[in-house]
Amino acid sequence: MPCFKPLKTVLLALISLPAISQTQSLYNFQDLSHVYYKKLKDSLSKAWECPALYKEKKTQKKYKEIWDDRTGFLTSAIDGNNFIHDGEVYNYIDGIITQLVQANKQSIPEKPLLLIDRSSSVNAYAVGKNVIVVNLGIIAYSQSREELSLVIAHELSHNIMSHPDNAMKQRAEWLTSEEYEKNLNAVLDSKYERLSRLRKVLENYSFSRSKHQRYHESDADSMAIILLKKSNIPFNAQFFLRLDSSDIIYQQHLKTPVKNYFTTYTLSFEDSWTKKRSKGLSTRSYNFTDTSGVEDSLKTHPDCVERYNKTRSLTTSNATYTSIPANIHSKAQKMLIWNMYSNMSLTPCLFRILLEKDKGNTDEWYDFMLYNIITGLYYSDREMHRFNAIGVVQKEYISKDYYELQTLLEQIPREQLEQYCKTLQAAGFWKNMPASEKAMKNLMSTLALDPDNSDKNKARAAKEFTSGNENSMYCEFAQMFSK
Structure with missing residues (x-):
């Protein structure tokens, strides 16, 4: 049976990663x-x-x-x-x-x-x-x-x-x-x-x-x-x-209010978008400190404290530990974020990106991915499945900041999403982006913003991308539209 297997998808990166050049290829x-x-x-x-x-x-x-x-x-x-x-x-x-x-x-x-x-x-x-x-x-x-x-x-x-x-x-x-x-x-x-x-x-x-x-x-x-x-x-x-703390990523708090991460890109923001407007049980006042009592999903295995007590006498004395190389950490982080995006799990994907920014990570690849998330959300809204793309997580497992981000993606008006897409298209980080990322930008623009919303037009744009970037990892996403 699997070891260290949480019930919820989790990740907690505790080592601050230096910026890795955004020209670095992840995989083919x-x-x-x-x-x-x-x-x-x-x-x-x-x-x-x-x-x-x-x-x-x-x-x-x-x-x-x-x-x-x-x-x-x-x-x-x-x-x-x-x-x-x-x-x-x-x-x-x-x-x-x-x-x-x-x-x-x-x-x-x-x-x-x-x-x-x-x-x-x-x-x-x-x-x-x-x-x-x-x-x-x-x-x-x-x-x-x-x-x-x-x-x-x-x-x-x-x-x-x-x-x-x-x-x-x-x-x-x-x-x-x-x-x-x-x-x-x-x-x-x-x-x-x-x-x-x-x-x-x-x-x-x-x-x-x-x-x-x-x-x-x-x-x-x-x-x-x-x-x-x-x-x-x-x-x-x-x-x-x-x-014992490996599954608390969504319970973490951001260093600054959610609003700040968007205004940094000169995107207009209204606080009301992070507050539930609908009525019902889901909108009642909720004490997010209650999440501290949620049972750790790792309890499906023997309690981690029990495991510690059983094995602490076997701990190697005066040991020296080797940090995992920053490039390995960075690649693993980026690849799993891209995989989440490909599966259109947008809120957790975006939350991880904001956590990277909290650690001072200035890699512009994360700006590129923020553009993809916003554009992907707008595309999902056009296709009438915005809610599915958000990937809603129960309140019991998330922090107030995550809940606000989730609520924002649910409630931000469609016309505002469209403006976000257009503003991010003109952002300065594109200047140093590799060709495949710029080609991905054009593909996303066609999918989300082109007045011609036909499957034929989407397939044309996707095939244009794959033919010019046949080795790019982003072909995985493009192929969903090229058939």
């Missing part, structure tokens, strides 16, 4: 998994044949279904561009894995397949079959190479101890057991409270797996520390305490 379109891992996907489909473990046909059949689901999950994720092979970030993570493997040949006889997931979730996970996945979110969040190494060693430990594979067996055995069938039939035969009784069946199954998972996590922690020490990588139990 061909680095997306549907292109880069095409041969791997085909070989996985052929090589991952389900072994015959059970004499009972029913159990074997269910086990094969679960096995094939895992293969399908991975191949579908490759087709869906969930993974990215940026050479710089990949090589950095691969270097950690290589060090761990070389020092632990007995436990890890064969180097695992590494995949970099574009998700902003502070997470990494073991797939089984000697495959591990590391999210961009955990790369951007980690403060040191050693902290990131702990996460990776933990996932390697899951595969070493066959936790993912054993979980599939356990599930197949439970779902074909007499006890499960008896409980399910009792629900179907009952005349009353079917939903409640079914919930109990599922809760008992979930509880059993959750309890089992917690033991697995503790075992993986213990083995991870052994892997680290054999690799001469320092361990610090404090890493677990830091993970």
Whole structure:
């Protein structure tokens, strides 16, 4: 099961990043998994044949279904561009894995397949079959190479101890057991409270797996520390305490009022846009300090304080920790922000950009992305799905500043959005933008502002972009309109 997996998409970058030249390329379109891992996907489909473990046909059949689901999950994720092979970030993570493997040949006889997931979730996970996945979110969040190494060693430990594979067996055995069938039939035969009784069946199954998972996590922690020490990588139990705050990004406060981030671009702003105008329960006065009591999503794993207490005696004395290079942090941050934008999750995307500005990051790429967000919102409004593009987050999980930003994107008038687009098109940051970013600007202008709102015109603009920028990562976005 995945380790360090929050229920909410999270990211907290605590290291101030210096400005990285906006001419730096992030990755090529061909680095997306549907292109880069095409041969791997085909070989996985052929090589991952389900072994015959059970004499009972029913159990074997269910086990094969679960096995094939895992293969399908991975191949579908490759087709869906969930993974990215940026050479710089990949090589950095691969270097950690290589060090761990070389020092632990007995436990890890064969180097695992590494995949970099574009998700902003502070997470990494073991797939089984000697495959591990590391999210961009955990790369951007980690403060040191050693902290990131702990996460990776933990996932390697899951595969070493066959936790993912054993979980599939356990599930197949439970779902074909007499006890499960008896409980399910009792629900179907009952005349009353079917939903409640079914919930109990599922809760008992979930509880059993959750309890089992917690033991697995503790075992993986213990083995991870052994892997680290054999690799001469320092361990610090404090890493677990830091993970306790990994899902608070939307609960952070901005350094200045939301208004200031827009007036900096000479964009007019009315405070009323950040206040709910509609009536109803959603507009009642809300105490945002209540969010401090929200249970940390990492509690799905053993409590981080518990993990700290169990392992603090194993902390390496007088250790020196290695900061993750600024370019790795910057790339991970930008790539996950671009992925969020491609999925039209605009409010969290914009909030992350404002947090970067709070840290003094003057990279003009973030100005470019702010333009894309505003123009993308205006386009979504024209297409009558503004609300979906905003990506509303419940009040319980956000700060007052995030809520105001979310409300702004909901309520800013359409004509004002149009003016924002036009003003940002003439902003000074475009002067030093690379050709692909300027071409993206023209594409967004056509999508959002061109009087000809026909699909044919959008497809023309998208094909014009891809033909002139065939290696650009922005082709991923353009292709949505070129078909």
